[in-house]
Amino acid sequence: MDISRSRWVWLLQTASGVALVLLLSLHWIAQHYLASEGLRSFEDVAAYLNQPLALTLEIAFLIVVSLHAMLGIRAILLDLNLKPEYQRALDISLWFIGIVTVLYGIQLVWQITHL
Amino acid sequence: MEKKSYWFDLQSRTTGMLAFMLHRLSGIGLVAYLYLHLFLLNKLRQGPEAWDSFVQTMRSPSVMALDAVLLFGILIHGLNGLRLTLIGFGTLLRWQRVLFWFCLTMAVALTLLGVLAMH
Numbered sequence: 001m002d003i004s005r006s007r008w009v010w011l012l013q014t015a016s017g018v019a020l021v022l023l024l025s026l027h028w029i030a031q032h033y034l035a036s037e038g039l040r041s042f043e044d045v046a047a048y049l050n051q052p053l054a055l056t057l058e059i060a061f062l063i064v065v066s067l068h069a070m071l072g073i074r075a076i077l078l079d080l081n082l083k084p085e086y087q088r089a090l091d092i093s094l095w096f097i098g099i100v101t102v103l104y105g106i107q108l109v110w111q112i113t114h115l
Numbered sequence: 116m117e118k119k120s121y122w123f124d125l126q127s128r129t130t131g132m133l134a135f136m137l138h139r140l141s142g143i144g145l146v147a148y149l150y151l152h153l154f155l156l157n158k159l160r161q162g163p164e165a166w167d168s169f170v171q172t173m174r175s176p177s178v179m180a181l182d183a184v185l186l187f188g189i190l191i192h193g194l195n196g197l198r199l200t201l202i203g204f205g206t207l208l209r210w211q212r213v214l215f216w217f218c219l220t221m222a223v224a225l226t227l228l229g230v231l232a233m234h
Contacts, residue, residue: 010203014199014200014203017193017196017197017200018197018200020193021193021196021197024189024193037174038174038233039170039173039174040170041163041166041167041170042159042162042163042166042167043163045159045166065149066149069145069146069149072142072146073146076139076142076143101150101153104153105153108153108156108157108159108160111159111160112159112160115160115162
């Protein structure tokens with residue numbers, strides 16, 4: 001991998017990590033700190049997700065956490081001295097897993113808010 | 116001969132390697148938790164009764180003990196990640212070892228505070 005690409009990947013991993021500190025804090029405050037006894041009831045979850053700001057926050061959190069997780073797994077696998085010919089397959093696989101994860105989360109939220 | 120992977124080296128006793136290993140192991144644990152969390156949220160699809168009964172199970176002491184492990188994982192990964200960001204941008208390079216021990220101490224202290232708050 002060329003240096004400029006690895007630098008961009010590192011910047012993306014770093015930026016998503018910093019964003020996660022904020023997004024995870026907001027997620028934790030909304031879902032656990034403000035909830036009675038640490039967890040929301042079904043009605044509370046549905047009411048929370050029906051607010052546009054909360055929905056945006058949770059979807060943004062899901063996208064950023066999936067990106068950060070996939071980049072982290074990639075870094076670990078590359079450090080295990082994966083053969084260069086497998087790196088493209090790894091990148092495609094991780095993109096696929098990340099996109100499926102985000103779509104799964106969006107579909108879950110859609111179902112909850114439409115039950 | 117293939118180059119030996121170096122990121123998980125139990126023989127190494129340096130602060131840098133300890134920080135590196137802890138960051139990777141907590142990262143792997145948090146990815147596993149992310150998928151467990153998404154899988155468990157499936158209970159919401161089954162409606163109010165299934166979810167509210169699941170929430171009661173999640174409030175049991177044994178699950179709360181696992182929450183403490185999760186909290187420590189999040190804290191050490193997040194705090195050490197911020198340390199790595201500073202170092203990556205060439206800031207506080209001379210203090211990186213001290214900063215790691217500070218992050219570890221903060222993670223332990225905040226986990227203990229979290230456990231106290233959960234009870």
